[in-house]
Amino acid sequence: MRGFTVPLYTFKCPAGDQFDAHFSMAEVPAAVDCPDCTQPARRIITGVRLAQTNSSAYQLLDSTKRSAHEPDVVTGLPAKPRSGPQPVTTNPLHQKLPKP
Ligand SMILES: [Zn+2]
Known part of the structure; x- marks a missing residue:
């Protein structure tokens, strides 16, 4: 399977x-x-749809955009400044995790 939408x-x-x-x-x-x-x-040539999906330039643009955004997602988590000792459970993300 490929990662992008199959043309219609x-x-x-x-x-x-x-x-x-x-x-x-x-x-x-x-x-x-x-x-x-x-x-x-018989297959009907539909120019608009083929223009959207048959363009390698579009796919290249899409993959380029994705690779440019992914590092931001990975490194974009807000780093909480630590001001003294804190309980671990004050992080709201941790409260969503199942309790051990
Ligand atoms: Zn028929």
């Missing part, structure tokens, strides 16, 4: 039924059997 393709059969199906870009067939009449339904 639209098919239309000779009887006029139209339906959507998910395929990876490498596996999408030119035609699939219609679920209603079992005739071969």
Whole structure:
């Protein structure tokens, strides 16, 4: 399985039924059997959807954005300044943990 959303393709059969199906870009067939009449339904090229999902530049941008944000998430936890001895349970995050 891949980490990103599988593109959605639209098919239309000779009887006029139209339906959507998910395929990876490498596996999408030119035609699939219609679920209603079992005739071969041909894939319709939908420019808008393909423009969103078929762009490698978009995926590169997405992964770049993610890798830039992850370090902030990991190191972004607020560090409580310690002012003298404190009980361990004053941290609200610790109170959500199950008691031993
Ligand atoms: Zn059909």
